[in-house]
Amino acid sequence: MLVRQDDKTVLTMANDFKGDPKEFAIVVPVPTVLEKDQIHVGDKALLDHLDAYSAPRLVEYFDGNPCVRTRDDVLRLPSASAAIGGLASGGGRAKSLGVTIEAQYTVGEYDILILSALQSNGLETWLRENEYRIPAGASSVLGSYIRQNMKFFVAKVNLKEQAKLGFSMLRPIQVAYESPKFMLPIRLGMVNADGPQELFVFALTRKGRVETTNYRTVKLPTGMDVPVYVKDKFGDFYKAMFAQQVKKENMSTVFTEYAWDMGWCDPCAAEPLSSEELRKLGVFWLDDTPQPPAAQGRPFPIRPRPQDVYVTRLHVRYDNPHFPEDLVFQETADRGNFQGRYVLRHEWKGDETCDAASEYRRSLPQRREREAQTLASLTGWDINEIRKQSGAGPAPAPQPPLKWWQRIWRDYGLF
Template structure:
């Protein structure tokens, strides 16, 4: 019954999405093929007041239907807009994703979690590429100004400002964008907050040129060059004290929750949310060996359970690490993918990865945040801050490969009893982390229980499992230690001084 209901929900979402227009953050299609449905991925790089945001895009369908609207704090220059390769997201995702670690044979293994991403709106007709005088007049009536217009590789980009939401709504409708009612309602606050609108569509000719498929259609009629997958991510940079991600436009159409994974880079340390709680995803737990084959599902269920436990509003920390090329400590334990190299960082917008003297920087801190949001639980856009917290963290789950063979000797019997207790422990962990019913896995415990000749041994041994936390390479050097010692000594000196004065003149004190 439950399963059926879930399926129906997923189906409705899918079909609804395909028919309608959606904005930044809205996910279209294929609820059943990937692990986390409706997931967007964003890279955010923050350096002082400068923010670089990269939005991944795996829109699938006719590129003519693709368009995207993102509220931005100011009118961007052409140099502030770049196109990056999809592989960047794949690398960051693979590197920072939740991981499994196997003990005894030290063979780290973890299936990479695939995320879907789409920040797109469906687009009705082709937008006229040139703007006529008539258009200009009409725009004036509607209070919509085209602040800038750029062509960046395969994308046509407009930056709009608007005086009031009705005008913008009409403009978008007249120019072929279908606006959902709910989205129109949140346009007003953005306009009043002086945000501009970054509107993107794909130039098909340019895309064909880039892909080298311009003349292909002459010879192969069946080649569907309009059904291109994996549009390249767009990267924008701006300077503004605002360090936030607008999620409200994206959820305008959505009836359900959507996921977002944020890869954040800073000089100082972890990035955290200031208007929602940022909490660590449960980590470093011992789990049964059989989870290895269904780690994807395990993590999906773990996330869902953690999300429920935190009132569906918390934002989860999945990874936090100093990944500077210069940093000498371990970059991960275990590493799921190769650590991002210098060029990856530069592509992501970390422009301090190499300093003026051509030396690799030692202060690139990487934070991966994962949130599931909906209109009810997250009424406000996400606001972030960079903290000086450099503590490392990773979502890491531990498998233990037990010994096999003849275990009939005394030590072997004790070992079996320990394994039984450990495995019960692992099953209980699994049940708590994911809500899976673990009774059906009784064989997992029975395997070693049957090897016990005298069941009384069980009363004599304890589980040996403690959460094996690796040394995370947390920088141990105290910041400004000299100043701290000086201040400490000053306080002690003052106390002594005040004490001496009081001895001389008791009236001087209170």
């Protein structure tokens, strides 16, 4: 996760490491040497909250009685709270040659080193000797970062500290630094990677939406009506839909899943983050902003509250052939709101009769078919399977259009 204003950046790195903490290590190129108080161990729950808040969501509408004209009600919204992929960039082990330990700290449960190096081979060997698991062939990638005078932030879990603190999960590491570079190094993670990697980037900024400047950033398809049965398999739907979009774009784009002025949402997949939560995530410019009282009696505010934070959620599936260089970002002035949302329309099951009801019933098979087609095109699922599950048969023969004189009087029940 990136928090950025001007050249000040707070980078929070979380990952889905599931193995033995002993084995965990990260090596991240950073633009500057970091002091101890520039490093912090964050709270995973905050990231989970941000993830839930910004996740693609379902919106359900219930068709009203067509005989009575009312407004549709927005109801519940399960969200696809996808796991946060991190910036896992491999681990290391090895020996030193021209490697300088610029600084060494223990922060929370992590032992952290800030390294600079003269030669990539030396660094690779040093990391290996010190039991940082680093993929073979990493030196070619490390070399270009060394030439750019970047430092290396390497962290391992200090098991003693971890036991003392009592955390079983690895908490995210946060670093704060000042640099004009607004980028994420992804190349190290691709060395010897087994298949494409997944990365979510959450950017909290002041001005507007964040996008990549060296890859296309596109918005996920949104606002489509899909069959109601998707509600029970939204996770599968989201994964298949994302995979299908990646395929469609030839795995060469970054996807925007959410871009919204923080402080409100409509509909909300989870409650917006409070100022305190945002500050903990590193939103440093909120320091002196007075917090307006939250609206009472309403779980999620639908009206904007001045929060002065804009959140962008990017999702990228990448591999070396399609993403040869690191991600470079820019903050745009775009304050338009975007969310990945998919609409479920529950059919009206009433038995009243009127012309509108007859017409409504007549329109349903076509609507089901349309929704099935949409779902098939979004996910690449088999259309016949979708039809079976959603109850959409093959499209019925289109009704002959009403004659113009039939339309004149139909609303008055005279025909």
